[in-house]
Amino acid sequence: MRAGIFAFITLTLAVVANVVLAVTGSGTFLWICAVLYPVGLIFGALEWAERRRAFRTPVDAEAADVRQLGLRAQGIGDRKAAERLLRVAAEQGDVESMWELATLLMQRDGLAAGEPWVQLAAENGHSLAQAFLRAQKNF
Numbered sequence: 001m002r003a004g005i006f007a008f009i010t011l012t013l014a015v016v017a018n019v020v021l022a023v024t025g026s027g028t029f030l031w032i033c034a035v036l037y038p039v040g041l042i043f044g045a046l047e048w049a050e051r052r053r054a055f056r057t058p059v060d061a062e063a064a065d066v067r068q069l070g071l072r073a074q075g076i077g078d079r080k081a082a083e084r085l086l087r088v089a090a091e092q093g094d095v096e097s098m099w100e101l102a103t104l105l106m107q108r109d110g111l112a113a114g115e116p117w118v119q120l121a122a123e124n125g126h127s128l129a130q131a132f133l134r135a136q137k138n139f
Contacts, residue, residue, distance in 0.1 A: 007043035
């Protein structure tokens with residue numbers, strides 16, 4: 001997570017140096033930009049690798065553990081990793097993951113996208129999914 005902060009700071013400084021370069025035309029700021037941009041990109045790549053490692057699907061993990069990992073990814077805004085992990089857990093038969101995946105898909109793509117997972121969760125006894133389907137029928 002620190003790499004992302006360093007990337008943000010470094011790239012922000014590079015942009016400021018670039019603006020000062022444009023205003024003053026000083027060669028010193030050209031060198032500062034030439035150093036800061038690649039350093040910022042390296043920190044950004046490190047942050048990306050750190051997130052990939054953090055949300056890799058564990059081999060032979062319990063579905064509930066994979067769901068927790070997916071919910072953590074969703075909590076920090078990594079919806080792509082959250083969807084992948086929740087889908088893995090849901091396909092393993094974790095009813096709560098089916099519901100969480102359905103809500104994620106419905107938020108992103110609308111009701112139709114999550115409906116099959118809501119249906120599957122309801123068929124497997126998930127009370128919120130069942131209530132959702134009842135409310136949808138009554139509406």
